[in-house]
Amino acid sequence: GAGVSQSPSNKVTEKGKDVELRCDPISGHTALYWYRQSLGQGLEFLIYFQGNSAPDKSGLPSDRFSAERTGGSVSTLTIQRTQQEDSAVYLCASSLDGSRNSPLHFGNGTRLTVT
Amino acid sequence: SQQGEEDPQALSIQEGENATMNCSYKTSINNLQWYRQNSGRGLVHLILIRSNEREKHSGRLRVTLDTSKKSSSLLITASRAADTASYFCAPGTGGFKTIFGAGTRLFVKA
Numbered sequence: 420g421a422g423v424s425q426s427p428s429n430k431v432t433e434k435g436k437d438v439e440l441r442c443d444p445i446s447g448h449t450a451l452y453w454y455r456q457s458l459g460q461g462l463e464f465l466i467y468f469q470g471n472s473a474p475d476k477s478g479l480p481s482d483r484f485s486a487e488r489t490g491g492s493v494s495t496l497t498i499q500r501t502q503q504e505d506s507a508v509y510l511c512a513s514s515l516d517g518s519r520n521s522p523l524h525f526g527n528g529t530r531l532t533v534t
Numbered sequence: 535s536q537q538g539e540e541d542p543q544a545l546s547i548q549e550g551e552n553a554t555m556n557c558s559y560k561t562s563i564n565n566l567q568w569y570r571q572n573s574g575r576g577l578v579h580l581i582l583i584r585s586n587e588r589e590k591h592s593g594r595l596r597v598t599l600d601t602s603k604k605s606s607s608l609l610i611t612a613s614r615a616a617d618t619a620s621y622f623c624a625p626g627t628g629g630f631k632t633i634f635g636a637g638t639r640l641f642v643k644a
Contacts, residue, residue, distance in 0.1 A: 423576070450630065452632070454634075460636060461622070461634050461635050461636040461637055462577075462622070462633075462634040464631055464632075464633055467630055467631060469630070474630070475630075475631065510576055510577070512576070512577070517630045518630075519564050519565060519626045519627075519628050519629070520564075520565060520582065520584075520626075522567060522579035522582060523569075523577070523579065523632055524579070525576025525577045525578070526576050527574070527575050527576050528575075528576055
């Protein structure tokens with residue numbers, strides 16, 4: 420079946436603009452994750468959804484970042500008033516049920532460049 | 535969940551050689567996962583080893599786990615240029631949050 424799909428694959432935006440990043444998880448996966456990866460770095464956990472609920476939003480860097488998930492499927496990560504330090508690759512992953520033995524399946528990410 | 539620390543940060547070997555990467559962690563775990571990331575792509579799950587297992591194989595991959603030393607190793611045998619990637623470990627402590635370290639960047643020279 421289809422894997423995790425993210426769009427757009429690349430986004431260039433001007434400082435101060437808002438951006439929306441989209442993630443389509445694998446069908447039937449109830450858990451969804453957002454991570455951020457700066458160039459040559461590891462992954463920074465942002466937020467986790469179980470169904471449509473986000474039990475842990477502590478990883479969101481600031482109140483300019485928000486995320487939602489509707490219908491237990493598609494998720495959108497929104498960054499308002501983008502700053503240059505927001506430039507990174509934003510990765511989405513889903514897992515079957517979010518349990519400890521359930522591996523994560525990643526999309527190929529959205530590369531965000533803020534000029 | 536906790537973050538694992540991969541070592542070395544970077545590794546360069548010739549095709550055909552074996553590559554060994556290590557992961558250390560701090561507290562008790564239920565399992566430990568290894569992932570690979572090719573340049574410009576998302577992470578791909580390689581293997582999961584449970585806390586009551588000491589060794590696990592998958593093709594050319596061999597993972598060991600030493601819970602007394604709180605460490606794991608990933609061995610890639612007979613490496614190929616296509617194995618060039620970053621490798622991440624993720625210790626699992628039962629929570630939903632999977633945390634990744636900075637990874638080991640492996641370069642396999644043809």
